[in-house]
Each structure stands twice: as C-alpha cells, then as structure tokens.
Amino acid sequence: MARIGSASSIGFLGLRAFTVHMQAFVSQGLPYFSIIGLPDTSLSEARERVRSACQAAGFSWPQTRVTVNLSPASMPKRGSAHDLAIAASVLGAAGKISSEALERTVVLGELNLDGSVLPVPGVLPAVVHAKSQGMSRVIVPAANIEEAELVPDIAVTGVRHVGELIELLGGHAKYTLSPSHGDDLPDGERMDAPATGDMSEVIGQDHTKWALQVAAAGGHHALLVGPPGAGKTMLASRLPGIMRPLGEDEQLEVASVRSLCGTLPRFGITDVPPYEAPHHTASSAALVGGGSGVAVPGAITRAHRGVLFMDEAPEFSTRALQTLREPLESGCIALSRAKGTAWYPARFQLVMAANPCPCGYAYGDGERCTCRERDRIRYFSRLSGPILDRIDIQVEVPPINEITLGDQGANGKDSATMRAEVSKARDCAAERFQGYGWTCNAQADGVWLREHTSRQAVELVNRALDSGRLSLRGADRAMRLAWTLADMRGGTSPDRQDMAQGIALRTRMR
Structure with a gap:
C-alpha cells in the first residue's frame, strides 16, 4: 500500500522567503528515487545525500519507487538546505517516524553522506518567515542554533545527525556521532564586526x-x-x-x-x-x-x-x-x-x-x-x-x-560625539516625518520640500537653477541638505544660510 510522508522547509527568491511543502510517496515499482518541483542541480543531488545519510542512521532504504514533490511546484527551489526536510518526509512515508510529529514544524539542514547535519545559510530569515506563517517549531543544524534563537517566540531545536532527528520525532536510530561533528563553527570563522576606526x-x-x-x-x-x-x-x-x-x-x-x-x-x-x-x-x-x-x-x-x-x-x-x-x-x-x-x-x-x-x-x-x-x-x-x-x-x-602633534581633528570631536549629534538630528527628522513614513531628510518628497521651505531660502535655489549650477533634481537635493543642516543646528526649518551651505555642498564649494 502506498504511503505519503510530509515535511516543511523554507525557500528563497532573493530575500523573500516562501514555505516549501514536501510530500514523499513510497509506491510499488522498480527502485527509483526522484525529486520533482523545479529543484536546481544541488537540490537534485540531494537524492544521494539523503539515501546515504538515512542508511547511516540504520534506516533500510525502500527497494521501491520513492518520489518527493516540492510544492508550490511553480516556484524554483535551490540549495542543500532542504536535505533534512526531504529525509524527514521519506522517513515519514516509510513509517520510520510519525508525520504528525512534524505538524507546524519547519526543518532545515544539509546532510553529509555519513548522516551528519551541516550548517546552512539563510537560517535567520527562514525562521522569521516560519514564525510569520504560524509555525511553532524549527529544527535546524546544531551549528545554526544560536542564529535561529535570535527570533523570539518560536521553539528551536538543533540536531547534529539525521539519527537525532529520527529519535526527536519518536523513531529509533542506530548511528555513531563523530567527535568532529560539534556544535561550533570551525576555528577562525567567528569574529566580531570589524572596527571602523575613530x-x-x-x-x-x-x-x-x-x-x-x-x-x-x-x-x-x-x-x-x-x-x-x-x-x-x-x-x-x-x-x-x-x-x-x-x-x-x-x-x-x-x-x-x-x-x-x-x-x-x-x-x-x-x-x-x-x-x-x-x-x-x-x-x-x-x-x-x-x-x-x-x-x-x-x-x-x-x-x-x-x-x-x-x-x-x-x-x-x-x-x-x-x-x-x-x-x-x-x-x-x-x-x-x-x-x-x-x-x-x-x-x-x-x-x-x-x-x-x-x-x-x-x-x-x-x-x-x-x-x-x-x-x-x-x-x-x-x-x-x-x-x-x-x-x-x-x-x-x-x-x-602640516602634522600637528596631539591633533584630535574635527575640533576635538571623536566618533562618539559626532554620532550623538547625528542621532539628535535624525530624531528631529523622524519626528517631523512621522506621518509620512520617512526616516531621514534624504527620503523626503520634493513636493513636501517645496511646500515647507521658506520663500527666502527657495530664492537661492532659483538663482542656482537660473545660473545652471543646479538641475531640478539637484535643487530638491540641495533643499534636503538644507533641512539636514537646520536639524543639526536645532532649527525648525532651513534659513538662507542653511540653503547656501546646502547648495555649496552639492557643487564642491565652487
């Protein structure tokens, strides 16, 4: 009698994630393993990785026809991050694990031939998407568990071997976990963000x-x-x-x-x-x-x-x-x-x-x-x-x-001081644009700028337009600069001096 096993994974088109539902179908016929649903080359090669990994966990691979469908079938799927979910669907179809144990669960991970689970890229956005789709649990490679746990309010489980997945879902496995298959990434891959200097x-x-x-x-x-x-x-x-x-x-x-x-x-x-x-x-x-x-x-x-x-x-x-x-x-x-x-x-x-x-x-x-x-x-x-x-x-x-000993530059300002002043100016802009969805002056609409900039300041822009120093796009950008300069000095709107400086900044002070 034919059986069907199900599992879920996450695919990407760019940074846009979508849920991949997998169904494994074990039926009568000559031994054959196929993956359908627009897989790329690396995903098609999952057939050999999944078969070998499952056998390394003590699973006797079905000597019949095994078909795994990846839906939605019209969306291209790529990468090896679907290996573990494919294995889970086949194990469910073969009765090795309970398919109900994978309800509202996303499974991610690449498989090695010995059954070990390797880390994969894209775990963080995948978990974010899983949470948004109402999933309650994600199963990820142990090396990715810290990344997955950055997303709150969703259960995260790390596995190092496909045998651990089988035992986690109520099955029985026979496997040996190599000491090299730890939870950490190789030495030298973890480091803090590079310093930007002061x-x-x-x-x-x-x-x-x-x-x-x-x-x-x-x-x-x-x-x-x-x-x-x-x-x-x-x-x-x-x-x-x-x-x-x-x-x-x-x-x-x-x-x-x-x-x-x-x-x-x-x-x-x-x-x-x-x-x-x-x-x-x-x-x-x-x-x-x-x-x-x-x-x-x-x-x-x-x-x-x-x-x-x-x-x-x-x-x-x-x-x-x-x-x-x-x-x-x-x-x-x-x-x-x-x-x-x-x-x-x-x-x-x-x-x-x-x-x-x-x-x-x-x-x-x-x-x-x-x-x-x-x-x-x-x-x-x-x-x-x-x-x-x-x-x-x-x-x-x-x-x-000339080099002056002890020169601190910027009138003695360090990056922290300059950053504090920048944050204060950004707060002014964010409060002003709260109802528009803009977070800084560079995003402000030209219509808004022309409506809210004083006539005296706009006169300077018109002179620059007339002399050819500015294009119409450049005029809007000069006004955005003037609003930024006003925010930095604590003004409510740009005056003529702000506008003059804004125009000068656009024209290399010429």
Missing part, C-alpha cells in the same frame, strides 16, 4: 569630517575628490562609526542579508551599520548581484542600511556605475533570471572617492600634474551627469601640509 585618528580635514557628519545626519550620498594620501579612504571607512546605530528591526534586516550570504557568523548581531568597499575592477554583477538561475546578492545589498564605498570611482566600468542609478532612487534591486526574479533590499549610503585626474595631482596650481587636459576631462567624465546628480554632497579633500 574620526579623532584623522589628522585635519575638519571640513570633510563635517560634510560626512551632514551625510550621516541626513542619509545623503557623498563624493570626495582629492589627491592621493589626503585621507579619503580613511574618512569613508569611519563613516559607519558616526552614523546612527541600527535599530532592532534594522539589525534584523542586516543580519538576514548576512545570513543569506553566509557571513553572519563573522559579524553577529551588531548595531554598527555595514560597510562594503568593492574593488574598482568589480563587475556590475558583483555590485548589484547576479548568477545563473536565481541571482545572489551583490555589494549594494550587503551594504543595506550602511555604507557602500567606491574608491577610485572613475576607474569602475561605465556599465557598473550605471547599474547604481535605479537602487539609488528606489532602495531595492530586482534581478530577473531564467528561473525567477529575485528582490533584494539596497538602501545604502553611497560614498565615492576620486582623484582630480589620472595621476592625482591636478590640485592647487597643478605643477605636479603630468596629465594632458583631454586625459583629465576623459577621466572625470566617467562619472556621468545622471550619477553625479544623485550625489548630494560633493566636497574637495585637500592635501595635509
């Missing part, structure tokens, strides 16, 4: 530090232009340290992305915004995400709620730079591939750094510059107008001509 370590550059503080206070993108060695990279790497700490929901978002990328054990749960700095040879797929079948996250998604730093920005390919235009506006990225469209969040702060010319020395009187005029024009023109128009703050980073 702004007080940067000598001079007070104006640039102030500009980055404005960027952090309003969520603005920034471009730093200056000669080699002026401190552009050092300044950008310290921006996360002065940004407002992540809230609980934001921490969960960042951790979910890192879990899906398999890097959560490196960083853990932290309130420090992420920092990504791809090399200038990175392709467009490396930046926004890519891959065959279903696209995987790129650098802009890993920088979600944090900073994406593009050093030597003009050296990036034109195609890679142009792919940033949509996520800069929308805060997300949709990647369509043959097996589906993956959606990933990408609300990051972009910081670009550039030399003034290919050799880097076209500053001041330009005596050291060896570049031809056309080479200088061609170099910087790689940053197209549409990209530069989306960069709110554009500042010159001059060279440092």
Whole structure:
C-alpha cells in the first residue's frame, strides 16, 4: 500500500522567503528515487545525500519507487538546505517516524553522506518567515542554533545527525556521532564586526569630517575628490562609526542579508551599520548581484542600511556605475533570471572617492600634474551627469601640509560625539516625518520640500537653477541638505544660510 510522508522547509527568491511543502510517496515499482518541483542541480543531488545519510542512521532504504514533490511546484527551489526536510518526509512515508510529529514544524539542514547535519545559510530569515506563517517549531543544524534563537517566540531545536532527528520525532536510530561533528563553527570563522576606526585618528580635514557628519545626519550620498594620501579612504571607512546605530528591526534586516550570504557568523548581531568597499575592477554583477538561475546578492545589498564605498570611482566600468542609478532612487534591486526574479533590499549610503585626474595631482596650481587636459576631462567624465546628480554632497579633500602633534581633528570631536549629534538630528527628522513614513531628510518628497521651505531660502535655489549650477533634481537635493543642516543646528526649518551651505555642498564649494 502506498504511503505519503510530509515535511516543511523554507525557500528563497532573493530575500523573500516562501514555505516549501514536501510530500514523499513510497509506491510499488522498480527502485527509483526522484525529486520533482523545479529543484536546481544541488537540490537534485540531494537524492544521494539523503539515501546515504538515512542508511547511516540504520534506516533500510525502500527497494521501491520513492518520489518527493516540492510544492508550490511553480516556484524554483535551490540549495542543500532542504536535505533534512526531504529525509524527514521519506522517513515519514516509510513509517520510520510519525508525520504528525512534524505538524507546524519547519526543518532545515544539509546532510553529509555519513548522516551528519551541516550548517546552512539563510537560517535567520527562514525562521522569521516560519514564525510569520504560524509555525511553532524549527529544527535546524546544531551549528545554526544560536542564529535561529535570535527570533523570539518560536521553539528551536538543533540536531547534529539525521539519527537525532529520527529519535526527536519518536523513531529509533542506530548511528555513531563523530567527535568532529560539534556544535561550533570551525576555528577562525567567528569574529566580531570589524572596527571602523575613530574620526579623532584623522589628522585635519575638519571640513570633510563635517560634510560626512551632514551625510550621516541626513542619509545623503557623498563624493570626495582629492589627491592621493589626503585621507579619503580613511574618512569613508569611519563613516559607519558616526552614523546612527541600527535599530532592532534594522539589525534584523542586516543580519538576514548576512545570513543569506553566509557571513553572519563573522559579524553577529551588531548595531554598527555595514560597510562594503568593492574593488574598482568589480563587475556590475558583483555590485548589484547576479548568477545563473536565481541571482545572489551583490555589494549594494550587503551594504543595506550602511555604507557602500567606491574608491577610485572613475576607474569602475561605465556599465557598473550605471547599474547604481535605479537602487539609488528606489532602495531595492530586482534581478530577473531564467528561473525567477529575485528582490533584494539596497538602501545604502553611497560614498565615492576620486582623484582630480589620472595621476592625482591636478590640485592647487597643478605643477605636479603630468596629465594632458583631454586625459583629465576623459577621466572625470566617467562619472556621468545622471550619477553625479544623485550625489548630494560633493566636497574637495585637500592635501595635509602640516602634522600637528596631539591633533584630535574635527575640533576635538571623536566618533562618539559626532554620532550623538547625528542621532539628535535624525530624531528631529523622524519626528517631523512621522506621518509620512520617512526616516531621514534624504527620503523626503520634493513636493513636501517645496511646500515647507521658506520663500527666502527657495530664492537661492532659483538663482542656482537660473545660473545652471543646479538641475531640478539637484535643487530638491540641495533643499534636503538644507533641512539636514537646520536639524543639526536645532532649527525648525532651513534659513538662507542653511540653503547656501546646502547648495555649496552639492557643487564642491565652487
């Protein structure tokens, strides 16, 4: 008589999770094991992993036809995280365990041939989804249990071997657990989030530090232009340290992305915004995400709620730079591939750094510059107008001509002091935009800005528009900067001086 066993797992399309219901059907026929329901190659290979692992737990594999269906059948499934659930469904169909024991339970884990359960990426967002779907329990690899327990109000059980799963669900197993199959990850994989450094370590550059503080206070993108060695990279790497700490929901978002990328054990749960700095040879797929079948996250998604730093920005390919235009506006990225469209969040702060010319020395009187005029024009023109128009703050980073012993920079402010001032300004913006769903000035709608900015301040914007210093998009961004500057000084709305500074910040003080 044919029997059916059931189990549930979690699949992903991008960062969007969906429940995968598995039904194993053991019927009469020649020995054959098939998995249907749009599995990818790694999931199709689960047939050998599941068969060998179950036999390692003392289970006699049915010498009949075994079919496992993954539903919904129209959704592509990928990865090895479904191995343990497939094994559970087959064991239920064979009568080894009770299928009722898996009701309202999600099972995640990759199987080794000896039956050991290996950790898998994406456990945190999977458990979050399981909880939202009313599941009461999740069974995960023992190495992922700390990650799964970050989600409250859902029971979490860790297993190290498929035999432990069988015993957990009321069956009997015969297996030997190798001492190497512990609960911990290999040495060296656990580490705290990398330190971002302190702004007080940067000598001079007070104006640039102030500009980055404005960027952090309003969520603005920034471009730093200056000669080699002026401190552009050092300044950008310290921006996360002065940004407002992540809230609980934001921490969960960042951790979910890192879990899906398999890097959560490196960083853990932290309130420090992420920092990504791809090399200038990175392709467009490396930046926004890519891959065959279903696209995987790129650098802009890993920088979600944090900073994406593009050093030597003009050296990036034109195609890679142009792919940033949509996520800069929308805060997300949709990647369509043959097996589906993956959606990933990408609300990051972009910081670009550039030399003034290919050799880097076209500053001041330009005596050291060896570049031809056309080479200088061609170099910087790689940053197209549409990209530069989306960069709110554009500042010159001059060279440092003197080292003063004991210099604390930024008028003695360290990152903690600057972060406190940023948080205060963010609180002002959050209170003002409470009814609009915006969290910072960079997200404010242009219509709202034009309605609530004083006529005297708007007059300065109109002059800049008339002279060609600003485009219409640039005018809105200058007004957003003016509101941020008003928040930083404790004002209720921007005055003419705030607007003048906002326009100057957009035009590299020219």
